Amino acid sequence: MKVLVLFAHPVLERSRVNAVLVDAIRDLPGVTLRDLYEEYPTFAIDVAREKTLLSAHDVIVFQHPFYWYSTPAILKEWQDLVLEHGWAYGENGTALHGKITFNAVTTGGPASAYQRGGYNRFTMRELLAPYDQTANLCGMRYLPPFCVHASLLLDDERDVMPHARAYRRLLAAFVADNIDVARAANLDTLNPVVDDLPEDDGPGWGRE
Amino acid sequence: MTHGPLFLCFVFLAASVLVVPIAKRLGLGSVLGYLLAGVAIGPSVLGIVGHEGKEIMHFAEFGVVMMLFLVGLELRPALLYQLRRPILGFGGLQVLLTTLVVAAASLALGLPWKTAIAVGTILSMSSTAIVLQTLNEKSLLKTPGGQAAFSVLLFQDIAVIPILAVFPLLAVGDAVSEGAKGGRPGWLQGLLVLGAVGGVVLAGRFLVRPIFRFIAETRLREIFTASALLLVIGVALLMQSVNLSPALGTFVAGVVLADSEYRHELESDIEPFKGLLLGVFFVSVGAQIDFPFIATRPVVVGALVVVVVAAKLGVIYAVARGLGLDRSARWLTAFALAQVGEFAFVLLAFAGQVHVLPPDLAKLLVAVVALSMAATPGLFIVLERLVLPRVTTGEKRPHDEVTHDGNEVIFAGHGRFGQIVGRMLRANGVGTTVLDLDPEMVDVLRRLGMKVYYGDASRPELLATAGMADAKLFILAIDDKEATNKIAELVRHTYPKVKILARARDRVHYYELKKIGVHGAFRETYGSSIELGIEAFRMLGARARTAHTMAQKFREHDSRAIDKLADLWGTMDQDAYFSEVKRVTGEAERLMREEAGGPVSRDGAWDDESLRKAARDASDDAEEPTAPEE
Structure with a gap:
């Protein structure tokens, strides 16, 4: 399968986690990386181009830091403009039917914060419900998010590296169509899926 | 001899x-x-x-x-x-x-x-x-x-x-x-x-x-x-x-x-x-x-x-x-x-x-x-x-018979500046009536299929027949400074309801146009200088959005400074004015530097030292962090 990563970070030069994650998948065969803030610094999104890219891929990943329980602004703008009625949903709106989509998110708080009764009161899946329902309306299969929690506690690249490697293995597995989508759909996050993957995702990425 | x-x-x-x-x-x-x-x-x-x-x-x-x-x-x-x-x-x-x-x-x-x-x-x-x-x-x-x-x-x-x-x-x-x-x-x-x-x-x-x-x-x-x-x-x-x-x-x-x-x-x-x-x-x-x-x-x-x-x-x-x-x-x-x-x-x-x-x-x-x-x-x-x-100036070439086309925008000047504006407006369906005084330019534009009148926009009767009374906007894009001011004054005076956007040759011309009371004056090389600056930031390794943000900040400070100076222009002698220019632009640059180190430039990136410190403290106390964020 072909994977499209729609990546959004407004100030990537200050990023400690997403920058490493993005570097980990940049050269992965079968993955197309779109750095939205770099492409559209003034938010002038080229809708036709984005639609062409969506059509050409099978798995759509929204990679971003989790800001105020949602995405950075440009991803909202992207949704508002690109997911047109009559194309993505509604009558004849079948362009995205059958495609898989999920979020790849970094959060400041630890996993324990995202629980009923936790600091943030809701689970990640619950907080991402708008994405879930958007995918549903567009006829896409929504999968739980890939999460890097407690990112504020990751001090340097060495701390981030295991997450980056896991992310790379996950996307490589999607490219190779090695994911049990039906099983994954019922999980809270995609992270356990990575643990079940065989270690052989080709020449491994890593800078250690 | x-x-x-x-x-x-x-x-x-x-x-x-x-x-x-x-x-x-x-x-x-x-x-x-x-x-x-x-x-x-x-x-x-x-x-x-x-x-x-x-x-x-x-x-x-x-x-x-x-x-x-x-x-x-x-x-x-x-x-x-x-x-x-x-x-x-x-x-x-x-x-x-x-x-x-x-x-x-x-x-x-x-x-x-x-x-x-x-x-x-x-x-x-x-x-x-x-x-x-x-x-x-x-x-x-x-x-x-x-x-x-x-x-x-x-x-x-x-x-x-x-x-x-x-x-x-x-x-x-x-x-x-x-x-x-x-x-x-x-x-x-x-x-x-x-x-x-x-x-x-x-x-x-x-x-x-x-x-x-x-x-x-x-x-x-x-x-x-x-x-x-x-x-x-x-x-x-x-x-x-x-x-x-x-x-x-x-x-x-x-x-x-x-x-x-x-x-x-x-x-x-x-x-x-x-x-x-x-x-x-x-x-x-x-x-x-x-x-x-x-x-x-x-x-x-x-x-x-x-x-x-x-x-x-x-x-x-x-x-x-x-x-x-x-x-x-x-x-x-x-x-x-x-x-x-x-x-x-x-x-x-x-x-x-x-x-x-x-x-x-x-x-x-x-x-x-x-x-x-x-x-x-x-x-x-x-x-x-x-x-x-x-x-x-075409004494020999008779001015074209200008007709009232009912367009909402009237252009004076359609050279390298006005043309770009005109193309942008027309591409989006805005009707324009164009007057230009350069016979060669008029011929070229006509050959390109554009409707352009050869005529001097400083002549009141020509402006009248071009339909100024019913126009919403007058775009003054000729390159002659004196003529620009003259026409701007004329239009301000005769058609107070028509908004004027004018091309300014330079900073001083900008002041003059502001004094005349045009609704917008634009230094002709300013926009492209800013664009080049953005590209310079990018080539130095800045992210596109950061480069745009810095340019936007610069624009804001500069326009505030120039409007301050516009008020001073003509009220003092040259030396006092220039020391004022130095002071005001220095002030703007100081503010920009301060902002660059301040919270504004962090711009939605939650990865902030105070937040990380709070997260560390919370995790040490095995409690929850105090804010949302990366």
Whole structure:
């Protein structure tokens, strides 16, 4: 399968986690990386181009830091403009039917914060419900998010590296169509899926 | 009076150095300066230079030869081929018609027909030296008019050869013809000419390049200069030996070398020599003017100068018009070529030798020719101050009949600035009515299928017929500062409901427009400077969004600063204003620097030290962090 990563970070030069994650998948065969803030610094999104890219891929990943329980602004703008009625949903709106989509998110708080009764009161899946329902309306299969929690506690690249490697293995597995989508759909996050993957995702990425 | 050559050099140089910069400052051009310097040192005023002047002039004529070499270097053979029509057509007609007109007038004045034709031919020549120097100095050489003038001059330079050959046949009485052919039979002469020109072309193609490469490899600058001079002088001598014009020969050599890689080096080597020699040439022309002789018959000489210049001007204008040059080019060519040229001196001297002209007439004509040359800078002043402004603002071209199209936007000016705005608006379905004063621009835009009116937006009745009363927006995008202000005031006053957006040339013009009360003023290079700045940030490694954010911050601070300064402009003297500029822009930059280190530039990135510290504390206490975030 072909994977499209729609990546959004407004100030990537200050990023400690997403920058490493993005570097980990940049050269992965079968993955197309779109750095939205770099492409559209003034938010002038080229809708036709984005639609062409969506059509050409099978798995759509929204990679971003989790800001105020949602995405950075440009991803909202992207949704508002690109997911047109009559194309993505509604009558004849079948362009995205059958495609898989999920979020790849970094959060400041630890996993324990995202629980009923936790600091943030809701689970990640619950907080991402708008994405879930958007995918549903567009006829896409929504999968739980890939999460890097407690990112504020990751001090340097060495701390981030295991997450980056896991992310790379996950996307490589999607490219190779090695994911049990039906099983994954019922999980809270995609992270356990990575643990079940065989270690052989080709020449491994890593800078250690 | 006889003086050593060093003293003469001193006099010529001193006169030039003193007079030329002053003439240039006064807007008279360097040629008139040199001529005046010549008059000053000549026999009529200071009398420092007497008859040596004539010899010096012959020597200095070599400046003309060098100039044609340089002109040739600029002209690739392909370009020359393109110019064949103006050279043969315009040049040929000009020489022929001028000769006929002047000859007819001379006949009417009672000269014998042979003499009349000789006079006509002599006066049909124009001054390559003065005209090319002046056109170059005024950057007019590449304009259509300049190119036309150049073509004519080129034809004249070539025409000198057959004229020299024909003159002996015009000899009056039983004088012995010992003219141009130098006693050689015609076929031999023809063969020699062909051989010489062919030799120059072939040598230029195949010999000069390896030789220059060899010399260039020695890295001896002065030897390269020497060989460049050697080349020019050698070609000139070769041409003289076969009775061809040296100027024509070096021109051919120049054209042949125009494609070579040494072109620029040759140019820069010969250029100073040419400049100096031409200067000396002009000085000696000035020194040659025989004022005592003129003083004995001022009316005759004066009238002749006026009539000759007027006749030449008229003929050239008519030919230019007949050949379809546009108005400004016609006038430029006619005014530029109206004088009689230095070749006339050569022809006059030669005509004297072969008894075509009686000595008295020759003396009179020398005075007329010299004065007409001296009149050229004056003619250029008339052309630039009186004729061209009228021609280019289109007194002759009637303003278009503007109709009320009911468009909501009216443009004044659709050059490189207004066009972009107009394209953007029209692409989005906004109706525009466009007025422009540049006839060429109007024609080009029309050819592109745009509806553009030729007309002056500063005329109230034109604005009215264009539909200003019903327009919403007036976009003022002409490049003339004064005209912009005038029109802005007019529109502000007459149509207070119409919003005005105006193009400002610079910061001060921006202030002026703000004072007038336009609704938006835009410094014409500001937007693109900001864009380049954004690209600079990106090339230095900044992210696109960060680069845009920094540019946006700069814009905000700068526009706040400039509006503050706009209020101050005109309320204080220059020094106080500039110290205020320094203070306000310094303030803006300080604020920007502070923001760069402050919370604003963090701009939604939650990865902030205070937040990380809180997270660490919370995790140490096994509690929850205190905020959302990455």
